[in-house]
Amino acid sequence: MIKTLLIANRGEIARRVMRTAKRMGIRTVAVYSDADANAPHVREADESILLGPAPASESYLLGDKIIEAAIVTGADAIHPGYGFLSENAAFAEACARNDITFVGPSPDAIRAMGLKDQAKALMEKAGVPVTPGYHGENQDPDHLAAEAGTIGFPVLIKAVAGGGGKGMRKVDAAEDFLAALDSCKRESSKSFGDDRVLIEKFITNPRHIEVQVFGDSRGRVVHLYERDCSLQRRHQKVIEEAPAPGMTPNVRQAMGSAAINAARAVGYVGAGTVEFIVDGSGALREDGFFFMEMNTRLQVEHPVTEMVTGLDLVELQLKVAAGGSVPEQDSIHLSGHAMEARLYAEDPVAGFLPSTGPLERLEFPQAGPGRRVDTGVEEGGEVSLYYDPMIAKLIAHGDTRTESAHTLAEMIDELVVYPVRTNAAFLRRAAVHEEFLAARLSTGFIETYLDDLIPAPVRPVDAAFALLGALDLRPVLAGALDPFEAADGWRLNSDPRLRHRFEVGDEIVTVVLQRVGHALEVTVGTETTRITDLAIESHDRGYGFEARADGLGLQAVCEAVDGGVLVACRGRATVFAFENPEAAADAMEAGDAVKAPMPGKVLAVNVKAGDRVTKGQALVVLEAMKMEHALAAPRDGVIGELTVEAGGQVAEGDVLVALEALEQVVAA
Known part of the structure; x- marks a missing residue:
């Protein structure tokens, strides 16, 4: 029987392995990087060992250091979790040489x-x-292109040593093959130290x-x-x-x-x-x-x-x-039937860009029969740019598939995550999508129904809760907003309309709320939602709402944050900030610059000063959270200034490329 187990991993899988080991009476040892010094898995272990700096290559991927930690702590077994060294044969051999059981x-x-x-x-x-496909040794690009043509498009290029979706590209036509191959080889080399690929026939549907x-x-x-x-x-x-x-x-x-x-x-x-x-x-x-x-x-x-x-x-x-x-x-x-949704720190509304930073608010759904939450973070922690962006796994079980899907949606409804952006609302829409519930599935499901799955940047029901919350939270907000003094013509027990302007991201949003009998109608732009059966409950951070929106039940949380209110509803956390004209002006000028949407490393700069570019053209390629992200020109123009070069590191918000208007260049 194993007596002391070292878990050579981090986050939710480290905690999950520890949970079972402790129940079995096995002593546990955690390893960690500088970035994870205060992580839950470190505190929960019986003993912990620092491996090194935050990058995985300097900590969690150092097999020799992990073996040394096992020897020092008397661990007779190592559980690798998944990722990192879990499929590293040399590490498994090193364990055996040191009389350590590799799990x-x-x-x-x-x-x-x-x-x-x-x-x-x-x-x-x-x-x-x-x-059917090509699995041979010849890696010459022209040979691979010829093999792809023989197999017949569409084909899938896959890294020989790949996994987790990295080093994989679908190619629909011969003219796109070489560019996709180059990108695939570059990503697989960085991720696995091996740029060899194989080619498979892509199975339709x-x-x-x-x-x-x-x-x-x-x-x-x-x-x-x-x-x-x-x-x-x-x-x-x-x-x-x-x-x-x-x-x-x-x-x-x-x-x-x-x-x-x-x-x-x-x-x-x-x-x-x-x-x-x-x-x-x-x-x-x-x-x-x-x-x-x-x-x-x-x-x-x-x-x-x-x-x-x-x-x-x-x-x-x-x-x-x-x-x-x-x-x-x-x-x-x-x-029965079970479903798991991966809660990622990414923003579907912004093209699934990764989101990093502190988790000032993190509230998970209640666990219990048919409900499970596996996570490696907690409120007050952070999502680091160095590791996988998964915040948690939400797992639901029911007697039927439909029951488990609706339980999963209910769990997502109870989430509150701020200011890190997540894919929760996207997950919820997928779980209750009529085609998903009908089990009409394929790996192209998300691409096919992407427009249905991406939540609107601002939903009227969220805006209504923001406005109601702002009214009720006036004492907390210390006078930042007083709709009773707003010059909008609204009076208590008179005109049933209440109008207010918020900032949501870079947009100015006008919210109109009016009483219609026992219901409320809220309008944002051209979209109107009817809210009935509204109930409000005070809690230690703000207010909780329960209501029906266009006949569908929902719940929401509204809390005060700096400069506005946070509304968490159906998996989406939205900040409705009180209007700031200066910020709005800054936002209008953003079209002249391409900024880094998250911290990362510059992999490639595809243009130089003076180049003419068109809207949508890829200018810079960033690597962040193990993924490549191409940053495109927001409009037609001319490259005025480049502030980065390949290999450099950038912070979120850094200006990478300055654009000039074509007319300005011609006039000069």
Whole structure:
């Protein structure tokens, strides 16, 4: 039995592993970087060791330091979590050399499945169906382009050593191939230290279904059923669920058997996931799925499998690592339906740009039966630019798929996150979208329905709560707003209209609220919402609202913040600031500059001073939170000044490129 476990990871997965280890009576050791010195996982461990500076390459990726920390603290086992060193065969070997149990598969299994081209060749030999494509050694761009043409567009370029959606590009036409290849190779080299790629036929209307497998040292391999991970953006999973909608007993048997054969082909021990691309053009078929890859670790989405099987996957990992056995296949049963949503620090309204900074307000939904929250941060902490932008995982379970989806939406309704922006409202819209509820799924779902899923920058109902909150919060706001003295013609018990102007971001928003019988009608621009059954409750930070908006029930929180009020409703936190003419003037001038939307590193500068550019043209490429972001020209113009160069670091709000009008250049 393991006595002391070092968790070679951070955030929510470190806390999640610790939770099970402590329940099993295992002593825990945390490792951390300078950026995580005050993180919850550090405080919750029995002992903790500093690894180094914030960048992962100087801390969490230093295998030698982690081994040293294990030796110093007397840890007899290391759990790698996911990401970082979890699929690093050399690290697993280093553990073995130091008589430390690596909670994961053998180095040989990691290597066999770590390189996608070799893994596919191995799967073909094992009789596991694979996607048609090119997995050869020749990496010459012209040769790869020719192979792509032979396969037939659309194709998918994938990093041989990739994962997590990085180093992956879909290419629809031959003329776009070389540019996509260059971008893919650059990203995979930075992420994995290996720029080799393979090419696959892109399956039209594909679904992504994966099978959780477990093997033990006695040669037994079982599956814990499947998960559907089709809701993705840029090849990164957004909402996962178990079991897969539309799954039949025959297809489940075929897919489960294929996954077990894949694991047995490499003598797999521990937790792993065999991922399949599935033809979603019709009903699921026994011959309609193809091997993509095997992740030789615990998955981010493992909680949904735990919810439907009742098994603790970390406990099973630790038992198997200590020489224990996996359960018999016929003892593993499905119960109900579970969904997981990944709450990211990003702003869908602003093109999903990452959002970093302090978490001044962070309130999660109440956990309980059918509700689970896994997180690595807390109020007062921060989202760092150095690591993955995931704030939490929200997991819901119900008797049916529809019930779990609505429970997930209810959990999102209870979220309050500020000032970091999140994708919560986007997640909520996805969970209750009629096509999603009808289980008409594909990996292109988000792209297809993106307009439906992106919340409006300002919703009338939020504006109404902001105005009502501002009225009630006058004592808290110390006179910053007094609508009773506003020269808008409104009088108590007389004119039923109340009008006020707020700033929301760079926009000036006029809110008109009027009583219509026992209801309120709020108008912002051309959009009007009817609010009924309004109830208000005071709490220690401000006010809570419950109401029906156009017949749909909702709840909201309204709190005072510097210069305005914060409204958190249906997953979206919006600050309604009291109008500042100077700020509005500054916003009007912003079109002459391209600014950094977040801190990051400059990967490429595509223009030089004097170049003529058109609206939408990519000027600068930034890297932040492990992702590349192309910053485009906001209008036609001429490059007047460049303040950055490739390799430089920038802060949020830094002016990177100054634009001049074409007319000014011609006149000069």
